[in-house]
Amino acid sequence: MKKTKKMIALWLTSALALGTLAGCGGGSADQNADSTSAADSGAETTAGGSSAPASPSSGEGAVYYLNFKPEQADQWVALAEAYTKETGVPVTVVTAASGTYEQTLKSEMAKTEAPTLFQVNGPVGLASWKDYCYDLKDSAVYKDLSSDDFALIDDGSVKGIAYVIETYGLIYNKKLLNDYIAMDGAVITSADDIKDFATLKAVADDIQAKKDDLGIAGAFTSAGFDASSDWRFKTHLANLPLYYEYLADGITSTDAVKGTYLDNFKQIFDLYITDSTCAPTLLSGKTGEDAASEFALGEAVFYQNGTWAYNDIKDNEVADEDLGMLPIFIGADKEANQGLCTGSENYWCVNSKASEANIQATLDFLQWVVESDAGKNGLAKEMGFVTPFSTFTEEYLPANPLVAAADEYVKNGTVSVTWNFTTMPSEEWKNQLGSAMLEYAQGTGSWDSVVTAFVDGWAAEYQAANN
């Protein structure tokens, strides 16, 4: 009896121990085999290390791209599969959920199988990752770049390369606007009449007053302050007062903003929250999807967003030819010539701490993306990107009506507003500003705290980030 018990105990223990070991083994085997899924258990890998390629089966390194843009998540996966089919090199694409890129990147980079290709959003983003950026100055993808304006160059080395040029403004629904113009007492006779803030406000106020006759819920889509939407205001809208201040002072970045144009900022923001589809007290819970669907279903006329939003709004109530874009007028001087906001905050960086083989595989992949027909097609046609690469000739312009609208503005000789928000001192600054804006909007805070967050917050965060 005693002996049997002993035997059973021993047998159970060894079974347990074996089970544990088998668990580990299974984990790493899985990982090597399944390269298209997220590499989410990197710590236990056996093939990793710093010199061995992540996937021994191919023997040529592997690519792991941590993508920033959820709008194009599926297209990137498809493009990666096409590349793997053509060359046999495994490409993993993982897309961070909206608004969580930095934290996903931070935890992914700590893993043995870290992303070999990741993104930073500009000079400020680069500051925290520059030790991880491989110098791209000899890479094919840098040579294909049409201008150095689209590269992040730090101490003579090329740390990041922009791969998409984007434009944002006030997307509007031409059909609804024309419906409004056809009504008695409309304050404009054509969309081209909106050339300054005063007109924009008059139109929006009037549309809001007649919303029931127009069968819509409001002039502007909800200015939601959920994390999926608040960047439209705390970053993109806040760019406008910043742009005009930089312009007036003739600078391109600063350690302390003055807030010269904050009254204008208040004007436009007031317009967004009063002529809106919902009560301002509900804004804290409104998401980016809410705003997109309101616009796509024809419940609102104006929607502040950019060319990337096309994927979210197409194939709904709003026909492609009804999509137009207006500059975001804030009532600053010289407005008549103001164009849309154009720039990039998407820079590719290659992880310098990845293995040689993986770096090479990544560079090859990038070259394929910007040079091969399949790659160019994927980027321009499937994802709808306007790229800064010279390899993208005329036929590789995306079929995106918003991009066409943006092009028109440039051709008409307006001056594009640059993306100065890449010089905002930190994410924390944006968050503080966003919170202050929300509290102002819902009536629990005053505009003064928005000004404080904008001006004092800038100085404080700049200090904190640069010490």
Add this chain to the structure above:
Amino acid sequence: MDKAIKRYFPLFVLPTLLAFTMGFIAPFLVGVWLSFCKFTTINDATFIGFSNYAKILTDGTFVHALWYTSLFTIVSVVFINFFAFAIALLLTRKIKGTNLFRTVFFMPNLIGGIILGYVWSLLLNGILLQVERTLTHSSVYGFWGLVILMCWQQIGYMMIIYIAGIQNVPGDLVEAAKIDGATNWQILKNVTLPMVMPSITICTFLTLTNSFKLFDQNLALTNGEPSNMSELLALNIFSTFYGRAGWEGVGQAKAVVFFILVGIIAVTQNVLTRRKEIEQ
């Protein structure tokens, strides 16, 4: 038998010990070390001494999160234990369908925190819509939202523990009390309560630490909005670590302080309620 256990002790303990070291002790030590470092990714850190700890206090959100968490913990511990005990008392009476009720009350506990948070944010936002508010309108809404959520989730679990405790109260004691002419209230106060003291110890311990360490529900329900005002300590640590470039070490230092706080509270509570327990 004893001898055999002693002889095979290392063998039996080994797998668990290994797992415990890999999964708990090692990360904990690394974590403590990292709190003295500046780093972007955790395998690439430079030692900088105590400056992370100094930064904790300059960051006002931590202090706010601390008292917000304390308040939340007190309120939810009181509510959860009171209602759990009350329901347990009811369901140990001879009522029809006791088992059904027990199951139903226990079920919320089987749902994960994140899902619960999203479901409740939908529900509560739906109700608040009537008065044109949302949960993230102010930290007061978030606070009571969290309390409601936690009560809903935890009461069933604590109820099961209390039921077990109440059922273990010896029938002869209750009977003797009855014969002595004790009222129901006196029986509850002088017989049942002292006898279920071990359950009370466990339940207060669980609710106290659960509330203090609450994370998923907080993340899913309000995510700290507005302006980090509805942020509990665990979420505050998370958002410091991941939300601010260059503040990873500070987040780590906060986590160490957090560990010490939870430790102190849990041990104190345990000593206090243990003292009230009596031998059967």
